Amino acid sequence: MIKQLWQRFKQPIDPWLLLFTLLVFLISAVLLYSASNQDTERVSDKMTFMGISLALMWCVASIRQQTWMRLALPAYVTGVVLLLAVEFFGVTSHGATRWLNVGITRIQPSELMRIALPLMLAWYFHHHEAHLDWRHFVVAALIMVVPVALILKQPDLGTALLIASSGFYVLFFAGLAWRVIGLGIIAFGVLAYVVTHWTLCVQILHEYQCRRISTMLDPTSDPLGAGYHIIQGTIAIGSGGWFGKGWLAGTQTHLDFIPERTTDFIFAVYGEEFGLIGNVALIGLYLLVIGRGLLISHAASTTFGRLLAGSIALNFFTYAFVNMGMVSGILPVVGVPLPLISYGGTSMVSILASFGLLMSVQRDRKLMKG
Structure with missing residues (x-):
């Protein structure tokens, strides 16, 4: 009975994509505990959303491409x-x-x-x-x-x-x-x-959007206002050095200099506490997720599956790149969470649902081969 249930559970699941996702979740839980000043309730909420999202991923993966x-x-x-x-x-x-x-x-x-x-x-x-x-x-x-x-x-x-x-x-x-x-x-x-030219920008975009762009180009023009997020984020990442200050030991984090440190700017917390080596490890893990998605796209049995899987994989890359670029000051602040790491349920649900679609594409390929 248990064996049958296990076989039914794992049938739609792609083990590699699930493994990489769980590793990112592990980093997320450890990091959120520090970023939230050891708030176990917030970590517990994250774990609850994680469980719901994984269940949704399984449900989506169980549905055929057709x-x-x-x-x-x-x-x-x-x-x-x-x-x-x-x-x-x-x-x-x-x-x-x-x-x-x-x-x-x-x-x-x-x-x-x-x-x-x-x-x-x-x-x-x-x-x-x-x-x-x-x-x-x-x-x-x-x-x-x-x-x-x-x-x-x-x-x-x-x-x-x-x-x-x-x-x-x-x-x-x-x-x-x-x-x-x-x-x-x-x-x-x-x-x-x-x-990037203010007089032209305000004719096309909203004033606050133009301000974000000008602040990205020169955060020191408003260091206590619009530029505060970027300045503190770059200070935190830079101060982490090669190996970081250590878990729970980030001074910028725990002295409350980093704004929105559990959501949009959680990458600054990670960079400060785990340093360049930690950043490379996280980027490497993200690349494994993206690479697995592209492999699923390449091997898809239909045009629909190939296009859908490829879009999902590269869109995951886009979200990660935009958040990291925003926090490190090379892109404007646009309020994009770090995928699977930032606190919040909506983004996690949408990402895991898209991973379920990837698994659905992979499952159909295996069924056609069989």
């Missing part, structure tokens, strides 16, 4: 409808309207699009793989633009860019022409030039 293909369009339409509902009935907080009140709790529909958009685009290209041409890429771009534009209007530039990147990765794996990518890079360079 079912996810059928759910792609309804999930996308639901996400767009919820984003429209935010526009008319959303809850405003700190000058942004990003949430919907559903009675017992508030939800952030943009989180749904992290999975719904790549699902939809992967389904679309899979449906048209036999006669794919440039017109399908135009339609795919429009599919991507609709939710991104609605999220930008909230306003939520960081989430909009990250969701746009998840859609772009699907287009890339579908065979987007390199000349189009090259033109996109040039356009991005021009946009980067524009937004």
